Amino acid sequence: MAEFKHGTMDITAQTKTYEGFVKFVVWAVVVLALLAVFMAVFMT
Template identity: 55%
Template sequence: MAEHKHGSMDITTQEKTFEGFINFVIRAVIVILCAVIFLAIFNS
């Protein structure tokens, strides 16, 4: 087996993927909140 050295792996791709996921979640939450506020205002 290959010897593993902690902290030696290149994780730039994982970091970019995680950053994209977080940005997607933030935008999705904003859209959902806007939809809920819109429904609360105009559905009465």
């Protein structure tokens, strides 16, 4: 088995994936909040 050295793994792909996921979640929350406000104003 190869010897593992902590902190030597390349995690750029995982970092980019996580950043993309966070951006998606933020945009989704903003869109859903705006939709809720729109529905509260115009669907009464």
